[in-house]
Amino acid sequence: MEFxxxxxxxxxxLTWGWALIPILVVFGVFITIMSGFVQLEFFARMFRVLWGGDKNADPNSISARAALLVSVGGRVGGGNIAGVAVAITLGGPGAVFWMWLIALVGMATSLIECTLAQVYKRVDSNGAFRGGPAFYILHGLGRRYQWLAIVYAIxxxxxxxxxxxxxxGNTVAGAVQEALGIDRVITGGFLTIVTAFVVFGGIQRIAKAADVVVPIMALAYLGLAVLVIIMNIADVPAVFNRIIQSAFGFDQAVAGGMGAAIAQGLRRGLFSNEAGLGSAPNVAATALVRHPVSQGITQSLSVFIDTILICSCTAFIILLGDVYVAGAEGIDGVVLTQQSLASHYGEWSKFGLTFAILLFSFSSIIYNTYLGENALSAITKSKMAVNVLRVAILGIVFLGAAAPNATSVFFFSDPLMGVLAVVNLVAILMxxxxxxxxxxxxRAQLKNGVERPVLDPNNFKDLDIDHEAWDKARWT
Structure with missing residues (x-):
């Protein structure tokens, strides 16, 4: 075990320690410039999915909006509550500015990787779509790179x-025990049962659950933050000034100054929105859309929601409160967010934050479960294997909730996420x-007056595209 x-x-x-974060940033800047700032070009189109959408003829299809909500549910998690607090504690208020900046860059990266996921998606035996980095490595780079696709999937x-x-599971159980005094085993059992009901229904039921859970959790948290801003509206300009001053090292209250702000902002921003890691494309590929770029644009919005909106909510709750003191030690993570919220609303608000953590974590669990299933589908087509994986995940969720020290067994998670990010970046570059x-x-179709561009696979005959996936009968 020690080995x-x-x-x-x-x-x-080798990955997160010194190389990967700068590479993700440089790569995101490269994509932004070489694509002509594509995330800004299509920014207005991103919001159409929130109130529009296709009336798809295919009953097995997942809409662009549903795929977006599943993706948002996965990206938005404990990092938006605890991670932002840690970034501010270690990097000062300036870390927020660099989180915003990396989100802007990450929107371009996400658009490109999710577009590729759509291009190379496949129709599975149930008539639904499968795709993601393992698929665009296999069908985009060719069979000689099959080993790389398997490494990514594992x-x-x-x-x-x-x-x-x-x-x-550990995050939910800990928060519930702290706020309500409910035993971890009870919380773990409840979470496992609810998760089982959702994940055994496949991607369709996951999408339906996300359609309910994600808007509630996002709007509720946004509502809390907006009320905090309104109650402290006179202090908002000072907070913005504090963020900018700290971002460029003019506020020396935090050890490390500008360097600490940049390091923490970039790190927490990338961990939160996952742009470039290759996780979101797995969900993006499930959507039935007329053109791959349409879902790329939609997934770019997911990064915006996660970091620009939700992470900023936590930042303003903390910076407009009186709990956080620059340079002070002792309070960080979710405790800082809880106490800051209580400073605005009173002690009852801790229960509201616990409920938010429950929803955030639950949405992440069902999202992570689908990612696991999709990875398994790139390795084997066995339905038995999928069911075994689902049962194993339920056991892991319960174990993580009921026995907090058990999470130490999964020390490999962060390093392997670093490996899959490197593999994904290599594939995107190629x-x-x-x-x-x-x-x-x-772009050409928009320029010619086509309001809703359509992909014609015959225009890309040199690419290994699944023509069945782009059959117009699915959405007409």
Whole structure:
């Protein structure tokens, strides 16, 4: 065990330790510039999915809006509540500015990776879509890279499907025990039963659950933050000034100054919105859309919602309160957010935050479970294997909730997420010319007056595209 811990610690140092975050940032800037700032070009179109959508003829289809909500539910989690607090504690208020900046860059990365997921998606035996990095590696780069697709799938299955679900169960049980005094075993049992009902219904039921849970949790949390801002409206300009001053090192109250702000802001922003990690494309591929770029644009909105909106909510709750003191030690993470919220609303608000954590974690669990299933589908087509995985995940969720120390077993999660991010970035870089061909096709149709561009697979005969997936009969 000590050997394995040392090995994965070394992998973690090689990825997250010093190399991966700068690479993700540089890569995001590269995509932004080379695509012509595509995230800004299509920014207005992103919001159409919230109140529009296709009336699809295919009963097995997942709408663009449903795929967006599943993705938002996965991205928005404990990092939006505890992670932002840690970033502010270690990097000062300026970390928030750098989180905003990395979100802007990440929107372009997410658009490109999710567009590729749509291009190379496949129709499975149930008539639903499967796709993601493992699929665009296999069908975009060719069979000679099949080993790379399998490496990616294994890392995705182990990190998101198994490890992170244990941590989410632990987060929920800990928050409920702290706020309500309910035993971890009871919370774990309840969470496991509800999760089982959703995940055994497949992606359709996961999408339906997300359609209910995600809007409630996002709007409720946004509502809390907006009320905090209104109650402290006179202090808002000072908070913005504090963020900017700290971001560029003019506020020296935090050790490390500008460097600490940049490091913490970029790290927490990337961990939160997952742009470039290759997780969101697995869900993006499930949507039935007329053109791959349409879902790429939609998933870019997911990054905006996660970091610009939800993470900013936590930041303003903390910075407009009187609990956080720059440079002080002792209070960080979810406790800082809880106490800051209580400073605005009173002690009762801790219960509201506990409910938010429950919803955030539950949505992440069902999202992570689907990622695990999708990774498994790239390795084997066995339905028995999928059911075994679902049962195993339920056991892991319960174990993580009931026995908090059990999460130490999943020390491999972060290092493997680093590996899958490296693999995904290599694949995107190699397939970037293909992505830009598809984006240019979308642009050309808009320029010619086509309000809703449609992909014609015959215009891309050199690509390994599943023509059945782009049959117009599915959405007409």
């Amino acid at each position: 394995l811990e040392a090995l994965f610690g070394y992998i973690n140092d 890392c995705l299955l182990a990190s998101f499907g198994l490890g992170f679900n244990a941590f989410q 397939l970037f010319p293909v992505a830009m061909r598809v984006v240019d096709d979308f």
